Amino acid sequence: MSRVVVTEFMDERAVARLAAVHEVLYDPALVDDTLRLAAEAARCDALVVRNRTQVCGVLLEALAPRCRVVGRLGVGLDNIDVPGCEARGLRVIPATGANALSVAEYVVATAMLLLRGVYQSTAALSAGRWPRAALSSGRETAGETLGLVGFGPTGQLTATLARALGMQVVAHDAMLAASDPAFARLGVRPVGLDELVATADVVSLHVPLVEATRGLFDARRIAAMKRGAVLVNTSRGGIVDEQAVAAALKSGTLGGAALDVFDAEPLPVAPHFADCPNLILTPHVAGVTAEANERVSFPIADRVLEALS
Template structure:
């Protein structure tokens, strides 16, 4: 019997499956108790994390006997993959398991921000009737969606968008312009500058690495189509948050949805207060009841296999 620690929330059925085979410590708050986390890590044969647990540095040293790192998600910027592999630790992300959840978030956010009519409940309930003010919203159909990153989540998003009548263009630094994935999806491969200039909605699906940090700063946001919408469900460091706030206030951006931030949990940010057409959510685009079940089930199966 091996020892498994789970540092953040996981589907209970998957936890029970792990417990049926091994000794499991499951505490969704373990990530916030550094001393206990390191003590538990010392005896762990496997660790399962989400995005907040930093599997690097001191924690990695504590994981002296660990064989496998299960990631309940797809981003790996919180895990020193090279160092893990050098220690013989297998890193297992839940590739593809939350793609639908993120794709639906992107489409829903785009609809909300383009239409601009879904925040009138308080006004209408209190006797107001802001019909004229809310009659200039925009339809999603016929608009261009630009996907910066065309992996599994970008591809899923393109399917939903095209089904709703959007034209889709995509950029991916890891794929050649003639890669068959673009033709198969009915998506035009373009350069990033072209994408930014053409898209009514820009959605980000790239990893956070040195080359993508502040990829969307003030200059690139300023090059976006006037009134366009920016959606970031990838990683916070890809976007300059102050530049987004400034572009919303100036009217250059027509809307923005940010689900991820450079610092999480996000401390109070005065520059966001009173920003028009801004949607902020706490890193939940990939987390639904269904996706949590899929992600947890996939990681559980692979961790159990790795520990055999």
């Protein structure tokens, strides 16, 4: 019997599937206890994590003598030293594509909310105010242009949902040729990044955090966006300059923003976001729904079981 350590939340039925075969420590709070995490890691044959557990440095060294597999309940691998794992014989298993629909729905829903700009009036109305005139210039989603920075599986699914609402979609992906059949198949026009930024009414980010994308949307690039455009980031926080987003919202050059990911998570006190108009902040949950958690958890449980067999 092997020992499996799960450091963040996982569908408990999938945990039970693991526990039917192996000894399992399931403790979603373990990620916040660095010393105990390293101690438990040294005693495990498989480690299952989400995005907050940093599988590198001390933790990776603790895993090295015994652990055989790292299961990632999600897609991004920027919290895992993949070359370091491979050098130590550790197999890394991501849940590729399992939460794409949840992310795509989040992007489209927040874009609609921010373009219309009327859904934060509850407090005003319940206080007896009637801001009808001020809230009568929101924009319809149909006919607007969605720009996707990154056109992998999640970006492609987002494009499908957006086009069903009548949006025009353009995309830029440094890893895809303009002749890639995915563009034509989904009715999406491939463009350069500068053209996308300058013309899109909604810009949504779907790229990993690597050296080339860190700070990609800094103050200069945000200033180059179409006036009144909306920015949605469900990828990684380090790609966007949060201070620049706040400043652009307050100046009115940026029409709205939805940020689900941040450079530091959990997000510390962030006074720069105070009083920002048309801003949605969420705690890295774009890809987390009841359905997505199930789609992520069970395949990882099964593949970890396979790796340990």
